């Protein structure tokens with residue numbers, strides 16, 4: 001299977017500091033790839049670099065065989081990459097429905113082959129949102145805001161979705177809901193890239209794993225292989 005996202009020799013620097021060194025991995029449609037690593041390892045920087053949010057980036061970033069390095073975040077989004085950053089970015093003064101509208105991409109600009117999302121369909125995925133459509137998003141709990149952020153990103157009809165620590169700071173029951181959602185996105189054929197500090201949440205959803213430490217890739221393989229590799233886990237991951 002040809003990979004939908006290909007990252008090769010990806011480097012990133014911020015002024016004098018080099019944050020990423022030759023990051024290599026590929027990710028497929030219908031699979032969840034977890035970028036896992038400790039605090040400050042470079043997971044978020046990798047996602048930002050893919051999304052065109054880091055100015056100084058080298059190497060190859062391809063989506064469905066098409067180079068996206070050097071494009072603007074907006075252009076990259078139009079080519080089918082959705083991004084849910086660590087800090088949830090909802091518009092608190094807008095209603096839930098208005099937040100979803102903000103994420104909608106005009107049909108002709110949406111990536112071809114991407115699943116078609118409508119307000120109705122995202123509400124099937126997140127029934128809670130359906131009950132809250134007319135309420136200001138600022139009234140939502142942290143978990144609901146995370147769901148809204150994911151739902152709004154889906155409205156752009158991405159083929160690749162980058163989820164930066166979506167389970168962070170959420171109650172276990174909400175984390176379970178997020179895991180179910182990720183499995184549903186996988187069934188839709190999305191290429192899901194997830195970042196996590198440890199393996200707990202990843203275990204429920206991940207097919208493949210990329211271990212990052214100090215801006216370098218230390219392991220790439222199946223999630224099962226990572227679970228079996230006690231040495232890699234002890235060296236580069238938090239229990």
Ligand SMILES: Nc1ncnc2c1ncn2[C@@H]1O[C@H](COP(=O)(O)OP(=O)(O)OP(=O)(O)O)[C@@H](O)[C@H]1O
Nearest residue numbers: 014017019037038039040041042043044045046197
């Ligand atoms: N704006 C910035 N200015 C300077 N250094 C930065 C900046 N953003 C990130 N870094 C550094 O880059 C490195 C990688 O950070 P990054 O945020 O990618 O880590 P992470 O793996 O996402 O960590 P976490 O799990 O805490 O979110 C860290 O050493 C961090 O201090």
Ligand SMILES: [Mg+2]
Nearest residue numbers: 043044045086
């Ligand atoms: Mg991070």
